[in-house]
Amino acid sequence: MNNSKKKTLLLLLSVFVIATCGLIYELIAGTLASYLLGDSITQFSTIIGVYLFAMGIGSYLSKFFKDRLLTWFIQIEILVGLVGGISATILFFAFEQASGFHILLYGLISLTGILVGLEIPLLMRILKSELEFSELVSQVFTFDYVGALLASVLFPLFLVPYLGLLKTAFFFGMLNILVAILLCFIFEKGIRYLRFLRAQAIVLLLVLLVGFVYAERIQNFTETLNYNESIIFSKSSPYQRIVLTNVKGTTKLYLNNNLQFSAADEYRYHEALVHPGLSHLYGPATILILGGGDGLALREVLKYPSVQKVTLVDLDATVTDLFKNSASLKKLNEGALSDKRLTLINTDAFTWLKKQQTQFDFIIIDFPDPSNFSIGKLYSTSFYEEIKKVLKPNGAFVVQSTSPFMARKSFWCVNATMKAVGFQTQAYHVYVPSFGEWGYVLGFNHFGSNTVYLPQQLRFYNPQQWEEMKHFPIDMAEVPTAINKLNNQVLIHYFEEEWGKVQ
Amino acid sequence: MKRRTFIKWSGTLFALPALQACDLLSGNANFPITFTGPNASTAHKIRTQEFPDPQITKELDTIIVGGGISGLSAARWLKNAGHTNFNVFELESAVGGNARGGKNKISEYPFAAHYVPIPNNTFTELLHFFEQHQIITGYNEQQLPVYNPYYICSEPQERLFFRGIWHDGLPPKNGLNTNEWHELQRFLNQMEQFKLAHGVDGKPAFTIPLEWSSTDPAYTRFDQMTMQEWLEKESYTQPFTHWFIDYCCKDDFGTPASKTSAWAGLHYFASRNGKAANCSTFDILAWPEGNHFLTKCLMADVAAHIQTQHLTYKIEKEQAHWKVFVWNEATQQTILYLAKTVIMACPQMVNKHLLKALMPIDYNYFQYYPWLVANITINKKSELNGSQDLAWDNVSYNSPSLGYVNATHLSLASNQQETVITYYYNFSINSAKEERLTIASKTPEQWKQFILDDLKLIHPTIANNISAIEVNVLGHGMISPTPGFLSHPARAQLTKGLPGLYFAHSDCSGISIFEQAFYRGIEAAKQVLHYGS
Numbered sequence A: 001m002n003n004s005k006k007k008t009l010l011l012l013l014s015v016f017v018i019a020t021c022g023l024i025y026e027l028i029a030g031t032l033a034s035y036l037l038g039d040s041i042t043q044f045s046t047i048i049g050v051y052l053f054a055m056g057i058g059s060y061l062s063k064f065f066k067d068r069l070l071t072w073f074i075q076i077e078i079l080v081g082l083v084g085g086i087s088a089t090i091l092f093f094a095f096e097q098a099s100g101f102h103i104l105l106y107g108l109i110s111l112t113g114i115l116v117g118l119e120i121p122l123l124m125r126i127l128k129s130e131l132e133f134s135e136l137v138s139q140v141f142t143f144d145y146v147g148a149l150l151a152s153v154l155f156p157l158f159l160v161p162y163l164g165l166l167k168t169a170f171f172f173g174m175l176n177i178l179v180a181i182l183l184c185f186i187f188e189k190g191i192r193y194l195r196f197l198r199a200q201a202i203v204l205l206l207v208l209l210v211g212f213v214y215a216e217r218i219q220n221f222t223e224t225l226n227y228n229e230s231i232i233f234s235k236s237s238p239y240q241r242i243v244l245t246n247v248k249g250t251t252k253l254y255l256n257n258n259l260q261f262s263a264a265d266e267y268r269y270h271e272a273l274v275h276p277g278l279s280h281l282y283g284p285a286t287i288l289i290l291g292g293g294d295g296l297a298l299r300e301v302l303k304y305p306s307v308q309k310v311t312l313v314d315l316d317a318t319v320t321d322l323f324k325n326s327a328s329l330k331k332l333n334e335g336a337l338s339d340k341r342l343t344l345i346n347t348d349a350f351t352w353l354k355k356q357q358t359q360f361d362f363i364i365i366d367f368p369d370p371s372n373f374s375i376g377k378l379y380s381t382s383f384y385e386e387i388k389k390v391l392k393p394n395g396a397f398v399v400q401s402t403s404p405f406m407a408r409k410s411f412w413c414v415n416a417t418m419k420a421v422g423f424q425t426q427a428y429h430v431y432v433p434s435f436g437e438w439g440y441v442l443g444f445n446h447f448g449s450n451t452v453y454l455p456q457q458l459r460f461y462n463p464q465q466w467e468e469m470k471h472f473p474i475d476m477a478e479v480p481t482a483i484n485k486l487n488n489q490v491l492i493h494y495f496e497e498e499w500g501k502v503q
Numbered sequence B: 001m002k003r004r005t006f007i008k009w010s011g012t013l014f015a016l017p018a019l020q021a022c023d024l025l026s027g028n029a030n031f032p033i034t035f036t037g038p039n040a041s042t043a044h045k046i047r048t049q050e051f052p053d054p055q056i057t058k059e060l061d062t063i064i065v066g067g068g069i070s071g072l073s074a075a076r077w078l079k080n081a082g083h084t085n086f087n088v089f090e091l092e093s094a095v096g097g098n099a100r101g102g103k104n105k106i107s108e109y110p111f112a113a114h115y116v117p118i119p120n121n122t123f124t125e126l127l128h129f130f131e132q133h134q135i136i137t138g139y140n141e142q143q144l145p146v147y148n149p150y151y152i153c154s155e156p157q158e159r160l161f162f163r164g165i166w167h168d169g170l171p172p173k174n175g176l177n178t179n180e181w182h183e184l185q186r187f188l189n190q191m192e193q194f195k196l197a198h199g200v201d202g203k204p205a206f207t208i209p210l211e212w213s214s215t216d217p218a219y220t221r222f223d224q225m226t227m228q229e230w231l232e233k234e235s236y237t238q239p240f241t242h243w244f245i246d247y248c249c250k251d252d253f254g255t256p257a258s259k260t261s262a263w264a265g266l267h268y269f270a271s272r273n274g275k276a277a278n279c280s281t282f283d284i285l286a287w288p289e290g291n292h293f294l295t296k297c298l299m300a301d302v303a304a305h306i307q308t309q310h311l312t313y314k315i316e317k318e319q320a321h322w323k324v325f326v327w328n329e330a331t332q333q334t335i336l337y338l339a340k341t342v343i344m345a346c347p348q349m350v351n352k353h354l355l356k357a358l359m360p361i362d363y364n365y366f367q368y369y370p371w372l373v374a375n376i377t378i379n380k381k382s383e384l385n386g387s388q389d390l391a392w393d394n395v396s397y398n399s400p401s402l403g404y405v406n407a408t409h410l411s412l413a414s415n416q417q418e419t420v421i422t423y424y425y426n427f428s429i430n431s432a433k434e435e436r437l438t439i440a441s442k443t444p445e446q447w448k449q450f451i452l453d454d455l456k457l458i459h460p461t462i463a464n465n466i467s468a469i470e471v472n473v474l475g476h477g478m479i480s481p482t483p484g485f486l487s488h489p490a491r492a493q494l495t496k497g498l499p500g501l502y503f504a505h506s507d508c509s510g511i512s513i514f515e516q517a518f519y520r521g522i523e524a525a526k527q528v529l530h531y532g533s
């Protein structure tokens, strides 16, 4: 093969790479937009449309490039690598920060499209002295379309599952730049500003490399990737990441990636949390809710006419503000967070509780599952000792206690721990479709067996149901466990062991 | 995500030349470093004794020199005995000595001492003190003390960075190979036997206070060798066993196994046998502010008697009186106190200058190795997690430091992001004097680098996660129990004291721990009470 042939082949290979990369960027943008915004049909179709249109603009603009075509070609190649490589990362960050996300999304897509669109015409002009016109068109487009095929097969089968979106983008960005570097070396003579291009390419290559290496870390900042649902609200409070999603009109709340409720069946969860305890008490007047900043348990509590005063302690003002002010969420909790009987306190429950003097008739404890040591403290004997101090002698309290099916030992450990501080307990469970079997434990000194008062028009709970909820089939039946204390934190170990298996 | 982190990342990825990027990822150290060491300039004046002659003379029954744990414990005992005409003179602006602490907007933290083990049940004076301050909340049917659960160090207590990852526990529950594991078990079993052993005099072989340990030569002979020699004699060969014991010696006594008396070293492992209703012998009591908590308890009992910024610089004997010369740093005045009795609750390196010929003992025998304690404010404590979550005490096998303690570990707040960690380093390779010279020459910038270089081995990007460092360099950190300390005549002389002048500082016992300081304070107070009657 003579020298000129070799160079031709090289240029054609770069068409191939460009085509692959170009399509990959398009796919990344489409996937990302559907992840983040939902409605994948709209997202993909608009992204593809805008991208192709931008390529058209690029092709049109190519006529304004008169000379030094190879130099321009390499410069553009480098730019494609940079923009394509970092666009996914930029979009992730921008999604969490800014309101103009759409503008940025389509801006970046257009920029990539224009740059890619510039390349093919430029290349054809560079090659026109080497090949016949018919040869030229046939070869360039063959490489172009084969590259596109490769990209579209690799993307879903290999790239997304193994590399993830960010790494894929960085990887193909580097590939683009490597082609540019290669061209710089092979065509040394025909290129102006060679040094500048080389230096630029190498620096940017390193930048992308850093991005590639740290892609996981970047992704951790932006867990948004984990949701396969369209996100209608997302915000990081000082304590947690709050994400509201919407699937076919159903709202779901995630805190740090954990589903808190789905509007489709949250009534089951919250009715089961509140009514078994509250409906058996005589004229409960003062209620304490720990956790539960969404106001949904509160909504159930406020259905009791005897209730005079509710104190709700939730750490995160961002959550309570959201559920107090957003129109759709207010509808869900029936404006409970604005009720006159409510005192809302945003602070840490344990430290708050330790300072309390007054006593309550009923206490609802709705904390996240005991998945780490600091939350584990909220399920310890010491915590229940504090509860004892603020619970009236005839009162009761209820603890959400994870799934007795998925985490059987954890569930019964909560039960055993409550008993260890001298309470009598009644464990029960309920099926909540979006969670599975879910468990609660009631703690009390005395507890009547008759329903005293039950609000009208509940959607799930009634006294017959209660009899069933108390019954545990063999696969969830009580198992002996240790007691969760601050200085052993056994619950965390059970929980990790049991949920670890599931995940 | 916070704005700051966003800028950090975008800066790393897009704006910076790649060469610099590497440096940035491993951390830029643009946070303040401050010093909180002891008031050395005033303290050093006792050597030259350049103070104006006293203008005022006052009289008191008893004077306690030094407001550390030992001085405060003596004061409490006197007060409880109805002996109330006394003062405690402390040179610093706050009492507590090595059991002081600081505070910032995130947490309280210790300046030095950070915990006490569950005490032996025979040490009833200490149990009573704990009861008085709700550290013990009651006793169960078997008369075992119930400890306040908020003060028992919660899980995870310790973790060790070993062979590249964090392991739960110290010694670690896993990560050792079979030989290492078996040898360690052999050692721990031997210690369990020592815990139960008694001498021919019927006393426990090893207990705390160590004045109550058996004097049976079968055990006291261990004072003639170093801990290192003892290990070799008992054919412990695994590097891990040696590392572990060396670590423990440095942690408790400020010297490596090769410089620590084996008798003292064995006390670390075999003297604690406390039983409790709601925790085990191996549990410990800790507070965010460390033993400063105990200082506050003691202080509450005797606050009215404390005078801070009062440096005692000279003591003389005149007929029935002790003349105690005190420099009030606040008013810049010298006062002469005439007292019937005196309790010296400051270290012997100070007493040497105060008492001179009055107490002709061999002061060279008292060696204090220097320590560095750094309180580091961390922005995001979750970044310190690893294969095991951040524990209360975090130790690295490869580091010459003693690791760090997490101050907010005992906080009940479930969602605290920031924390303060207390980092410990003990300088004991060369002689104490040489080590003091090396550390004296370090600039703040060098200390910062010194600490970061070590911490980066376990947390490569920690510098990005630090917002401040407060350094406490202790030139004379703690007394070291070198071989022979038990039988050294100076100890007996100090225990006896002079007529009307007694010694309370923990260094009289040879080991520097809370229980010993507390015990010594009581003993000196008893001597004072006895002297009058």
Ligand SMILES: Cc1cc2nc3c(=O)[nH]c(=O)nc-3n(C[C@H](O)[C@H](O)[C@H](O)COP(=O)(O)OP(=O)(O)OC[C@H]3O[C@@H](n4cnc5c(N)ncnc54)[C@H](O)[C@@H]3O)c2cc1C
Residues within 6 Å of the ligand: B046, B065, B066, B067, B068, B069, B070, B071, B089, B090, B091, B092, B095, B096, B097, B098, B099, B111, B112, B113, B114, B115, B116, B291, B310, B311, B312, B313, B345, B346, B347, B350, B371, B373, B474, B477, B478, B504, B505, B506, B507, B512, B513, B514, B515, B517
């Ligand atoms: C880094 C470090 C970590 C430690 N960690 C622990 C731990 O975790 N647990 C534990 O039990 N122990 C620990 N210790 C040991 C601790 O020293 C003892 O527990 C105890 O606090 C000692 O009390 P003390 O009264 O004997 O002495 P000190 O604390 O030394 O008190 C002496 C006091 O006398 C004052 N003073 C000195 N000279 C004069 C003078 N001329 N006039 C007036 N006042 C004077 C000093 O300012 C000081 O306040 C640690 C020590 C160090 C250095």
